[in-house]
Amino acid sequence: MKTINFGIDLGTTNSLIAKYENGLLEVFKNPIGQKQTLASAVAFRGSRILVGDKARDLLEKDPLNVFTCFKRKMGTTDRYFAKSINKDVSPIELSAYVLKELKNFIHTGEELHEAVITIPSSFDTIQSNATKTAGQEAGFKKVYLLQEPIAASLAFANKNNLELNETKKWLIYDFGGGTFDVALLEINEREMNVLDNEGDNFLGGMDIDNLIIEKLLVPKLEPILNETKLWDKFKEPNNPLQKLYFELLFRAEEAKKELSRFETTEIDIDYPEKDIYTSIEVTRDGFNNLLAPLVEHTINFCKKILNNNNLISTDIEKIIMVGGSTLIPYVREQVEKNLNIIIDTSVDPTAAVGIGAAYYAGSKISALKPEDIKPPTTNQTEVSTSTQPLVNLIFEKNTKDTEELLAFKLNSSLQGFYRVIRKDGGFDTGLVTLQDNVNVFVDLLEGQVNSFSLKIYNSNQDVVYTNNDIHINQGKYNIQGQLLPNDICLEIDDIQYNVTRLEAIFNKNSVLPLKKTIYKSASKTILKDSDDKLQINIVEGDGNGLPSSGLSIGYIEITGKELEQDLIKGTDIELNISVSESRDIDVDIFLTSCDQEFSNSFKPTERYISNSKMENEIRVVTQKIEREIAKPENAENYELLQKFKNIEHALIELQIELSLLVDNDITDAKFKIDNQKRSLIQKYDLLTRHKELDNDIEEYKNNVLAVKQVLAESGSEYYMAELNKVIANEKTFINSGNKYLIRSKIEELRVIRNAIFTADDSNFIGPFFHYKTLDNYPDQQKANILIAEGDKALENKQYKVVKQVVYQLASMLPDDKPKTSFNNQDKTGLS
Structure with a gap:
C-alpha cells in the first residue's frame, strides 16, 4: 500500500514542504535562493503572480497588490482587493497559490496528488474546511489535516531517537507567526498520545510587530508627520499612508529579531513621500514590556490545560518550544519562570511543524484510489x-x-x-x-x-x-489519532423550559474519526405539505453552553412539503453522524413515521461576522450581568460579583473597540474581538450555569435522601434496586457539569418516590386533609360532594376511595403555572 509521504506546513509567515519515505527525511528547498522555507506572500503584477520572498520584497513598493498573513482570515468571508488585476481574492485562493509554489520545490519530478497539511489545533471546522479547499484548489486530489502541535511533537521525538523506559508528559508550546497553540502529550517507549489542547488563532508574531508600530513607533512619528490618530489611519482601506505602514511592519519585524540578540536597536525610517528620514531607538526592556501581556496570555493557556487535566508542573517533564516567536529570549524566560518546567529548544522552531507533518505522512496509508488520479483503463471490479x-x-x-x-x-x-x-x-x-x-x-x-x-x-x-x-x-513515533478541539453538538428543544439547548454528540478531545447513531423524538407534529420545519442544527462549541455561544457548522431543514406522510409528535428520528479525521461531518436522518431518509455532508468554508450583531450580543450579555449583580442573593458574594464585573468590564472594552473600528477595516481586529467575545460569553454562561448547577445538585441530593427515608419505612427491595440504578456513577454525572443530565436524575428520583408513595393507599390521608382546607375550587359544590365522600371513606378505612378522591380534587384545581408557549417556528422539532 502506498503512503502519502509529503507533509506541508502552511504557515502564517512562512511555509515548508518535506518528505519522509523509507526512513529518509528530506526538507525541500526553494530552487531560488535555496531556502527551506517559502514566505507566505502573494503579489499581483499585471499578468504575473509572484509567490514567496519576491512577493514579500514588494510590500514596501506596491502594498496594494501584495498580500500576507491571510491564514488569519481562513474560514471568513473577507476578501483582499488586488488593484493590479481589479479583482477580489479570498484567503483560500491566496493559500492555494502558496501550496502550488511549494509543489515546485520538488526536484524529483514526482507529481503530488495528496499531502498532509498542518493547521492550528484551535482551528474550528470551518477554518479546517477552508484549508482543505485551498489544497484542492492547488491541485491535490486528497488533503489530510494534521494539528500543528502534533506535528511538532513528532519532529522532536523522531529527531532525538528517544529511548524511554517510562511514560512521560510534555507540553508543546507553539508560538508562531499568526497563531498560538499548546498541547498536552503523553509518550512512552512505543507510542505518543495527545491528551488535550488549547489555543488562540489570533495571537502570533504579527501581533508583536503591530504592537511595536502602535505603541513605540506611531507616538514618535505623529508629531514628525503632523498627523493624529495615525494608527487608526493605517487600518483604513486604501489609505494614503499604507506604504509607510508596510515599511514600518518590515522594520518592526527586523527590530524584533535584533532585540532577541542585543539590548537596543535603531529603527531607521525612510519615507521620501513626506521627506521623512529618522531613526527611533527601541530597547529590549521597552520591547519586553510590550510583550508581557501576550506572553502572559500564552502562559494562562498552559495553566488552563494543566488545571483541566488535574496536573501540576512537576507532572510535566519538559516544554518543547516551536514557532518563530519562541526565539525571543523573553518568551522562553517567562514560560520557564512562570510554569517552573524545563524548556527544550533542541528542535528547529521554524521547521519542526513541516518535518513532523512529513513523518506523519510517511506512515499514513493513502486513501487515494487509482481512478481518482486517472480513469481506469480496464473494467475491473475491486x-x-x-x-x-x-x-x-x-x-x-x-x-x-x-x-x-x-x-x-x-x-x-x-x-x-x-x-x-x-x-x-x-x-x-x-x-x-x-x-x-x-x-x-x-x-x-x-x-x-x-x-x-x-x-x-x-x-x-x-x-x-x-x-x-x-x-x-x-523506528519512528506516530500519533495515535488526532483530538476533536471542541464539542460537536446537536441543538434540541427543551420543552420544560421553553428554550433550545445543546446536546453533545461528540465530546472535546475525542479521538478522530468518530461515528455515532442517536435517537431523538419529534417534539412537534409536522403535517405533510405544510410550511412547518424540522431543523437539524450541528453546532461546534461547549455542549453545556448556550446555543448562541457556539458556531453553527451545518444545518438541515426538512419542511412539510418534503414529507410523504405526516411526521407525528413523539415518533423516533434516527440520526447517524460521523466526523472524519479531517473534520468532514456527514449526517444521515431517518424519519421512522414517514419512512424517509435525508442526508447531507457539511464542509462550510466561510463564516460571516457582523459588527452590529456582535454589538447586540455584547449589549444583551452586559444587561444580563447587570441583573445578576443587582440580585439580592448575590449582594454578599463578593467573589462572584467581582467575576461578573470583570466580564462586564472586558465586554465594555470590546464594545468600545468595535465602535472605533472604521468601516471596511482591513485588519483582523473584528475576528479577534469575536473570539474574545465568545470566550467572555462562555465565562458568563459558566458562572450562571454553576449557580443553577449547584441548586440542581442540592435538589438531587435532597431527593436521594428523601427516597432513602421512604425506603427505610417501606423496605421495598425492588425500589431499592431502582434507586441504585439511578445513583450509579453518581460522581461522574455530578462532575459532568451537565445540568440537564442531573435534572433527568431528579425526575427519575421523583418517579420512584411517587411510585413508593402511591403503592400504599393510606399515604393519601394527609393529602386528603390538605385538599379539604382549600377554597379555590372553580366548582365548589362538586368539591364538597367529593370531600363528603372522602370523609365517609376515611371513617370506614376505605383508603383506596380516599386516594381516588384526592386525585379528583387535585384535577379540579386551577393551574397556577403560567401558560407559556414555544413559538412553533423557533423549535427545532427534536427533543
Missing part, C-alpha cells in the same frame, strides 16, 4: 475481503522493535493453512498449518512502514480470507 468476520487480528501499528507480534484468532473452526508475506518479499512464513489461535513474529525493515498480507487457505489451498491492510511503522 473486491475487498478484509472485512470478512472470519478473523480477529491484533498487532502494534507503531514499534521501535525490529520484529513484531502479529496475532489472530479464528471465529469459526477451519482446517487449512495461513501465510504472512511482507510487501517487498523479504519476509514470508510460507504455508503454515492453521490453528484456532495463531501468534507469529514478523521481521521489520527499519525506519519505514512495513506492509504485510495475511492469507488463509482451506485444506484444498483455496484462499478463503485475505487482509492486505496490515501496516507496521518501525
Whole structure:
C-alpha cells in the first residue's frame, strides 16, 4: 500500500514542504535562493503572480497588490482587493497559490496528488474546511489535516531517537507567526498520545510587530508627520499612508529579531513621500514590556490545560518550544519562570511543524484510489475481503522493535493453512498449518512502514480470507489519532423550559474519526405539505453552553412539503453522524413515521461576522450581568460579583473597540474581538450555569435522601434496586457539569418516590386533609360532594376511595403555572 509521504506546513509567515519515505527525511528547498522555507506572500503584477520572498520584497513598493498573513482570515468571508488585476481574492485562493509554489520545490519530478497539511489545533471546522479547499484548489486530489502541535511533537521525538523506559508528559508550546497553540502529550517507549489542547488563532508574531508600530513607533512619528490618530489611519482601506505602514511592519519585524540578540536597536525610517528620514531607538526592556501581556496570555493557556487535566508542573517533564516567536529570549524566560518546567529548544522552531507533518505522512496509508488520479483503463471490479468476520487480528501499528507480534484468532473452526508475506518479499512464513489461535513474529525493515498480507487457505489451498491492510511503522513515533478541539453538538428543544439547548454528540478531545447513531423524538407534529420545519442544527462549541455561544457548522431543514406522510409528535428520528479525521461531518436522518431518509455532508468554508450583531450580543450579555449583580442573593458574594464585573468590564472594552473600528477595516481586529467575545460569553454562561448547577445538585441530593427515608419505612427491595440504578456513577454525572443530565436524575428520583408513595393507599390521608382546607375550587359544590365522600371513606378505612378522591380534587384545581408557549417556528422539532 502506498503512503502519502509529503507533509506541508502552511504557515502564517512562512511555509515548508518535506518528505519522509523509507526512513529518509528530506526538507525541500526553494530552487531560488535555496531556502527551506517559502514566505507566505502573494503579489499581483499585471499578468504575473509572484509567490514567496519576491512577493514579500514588494510590500514596501506596491502594498496594494501584495498580500500576507491571510491564514488569519481562513474560514471568513473577507476578501483582499488586488488593484493590479481589479479583482477580489479570498484567503483560500491566496493559500492555494502558496501550496502550488511549494509543489515546485520538488526536484524529483514526482507529481503530488495528496499531502498532509498542518493547521492550528484551535482551528474550528470551518477554518479546517477552508484549508482543505485551498489544497484542492492547488491541485491535490486528497488533503489530510494534521494539528500543528502534533506535528511538532513528532519532529522532536523522531529527531532525538528517544529511548524511554517510562511514560512521560510534555507540553508543546507553539508560538508562531499568526497563531498560538499548546498541547498536552503523553509518550512512552512505543507510542505518543495527545491528551488535550488549547489555543488562540489570533495571537502570533504579527501581533508583536503591530504592537511595536502602535505603541513605540506611531507616538514618535505623529508629531514628525503632523498627523493624529495615525494608527487608526493605517487600518483604513486604501489609505494614503499604507506604504509607510508596510515599511514600518518590515522594520518592526527586523527590530524584533535584533532585540532577541542585543539590548537596543535603531529603527531607521525612510519615507521620501513626506521627506521623512529618522531613526527611533527601541530597547529590549521597552520591547519586553510590550510583550508581557501576550506572553502572559500564552502562559494562562498552559495553566488552563494543566488545571483541566488535574496536573501540576512537576507532572510535566519538559516544554518543547516551536514557532518563530519562541526565539525571543523573553518568551522562553517567562514560560520557564512562570510554569517552573524545563524548556527544550533542541528542535528547529521554524521547521519542526513541516518535518513532523512529513513523518506523519510517511506512515499514513493513502486513501487515494487509482481512478481518482486517472480513469481506469480496464473494467475491473475491486473486491475487498478484509472485512470478512472470519478473523480477529491484533498487532502494534507503531514499534521501535525490529520484529513484531502479529496475532489472530479464528471465529469459526477451519482446517487449512495461513501465510504472512511482507510487501517487498523479504519476509514470508510460507504455508503454515492453521490453528484456532495463531501468534507469529514478523521481521521489520527499519525506519519505514512495513506492509504485510495475511492469507488463509482451506485444506484444498483455496484462499478463503485475505487482509492486505496490515501496516507496521518501525523506528519512528506516530500519533495515535488526532483530538476533536471542541464539542460537536446537536441543538434540541427543551420543552420544560421553553428554550433550545445543546446536546453533545461528540465530546472535546475525542479521538478522530468518530461515528455515532442517536435517537431523538419529534417534539412537534409536522403535517405533510405544510410550511412547518424540522431543523437539524450541528453546532461546534461547549455542549453545556448556550446555543448562541457556539458556531453553527451545518444545518438541515426538512419542511412539510418534503414529507410523504405526516411526521407525528413523539415518533423516533434516527440520526447517524460521523466526523472524519479531517473534520468532514456527514449526517444521515431517518424519519421512522414517514419512512424517509435525508442526508447531507457539511464542509462550510466561510463564516460571516457582523459588527452590529456582535454589538447586540455584547449589549444583551452586559444587561444580563447587570441583573445578576443587582440580585439580592448575590449582594454578599463578593467573589462572584467581582467575576461578573470583570466580564462586564472586558465586554465594555470590546464594545468600545468595535465602535472605533472604521468601516471596511482591513485588519483582523473584528475576528479577534469575536473570539474574545465568545470566550467572555462562555465565562458568563459558566458562572450562571454553576449557580443553577449547584441548586440542581442540592435538589438531587435532597431527593436521594428523601427516597432513602421512604425506603427505610417501606423496605421495598425492588425500589431499592431502582434507586441504585439511578445513583450509579453518581460522581461522574455530578462532575459532568451537565445540568440537564442531573435534572433527568431528579425526575427519575421523583418517579420512584411517587411510585413508593402511591403503592400504599393510606399515604393519601394527609393529602386528603390538605385538599379539604382549600377554597379555590372553580366548582365548589362538586368539591364538597367529593370531600363528603372522602370523609365517609376515611371513617370506614376505605383508603383506596380516599386516594381516588384526592386525585379528583387535585384535577379540579386551577393551574397556577403560567401558560407559556414555544413559538412553533423557533423549535427545532427534536427533543
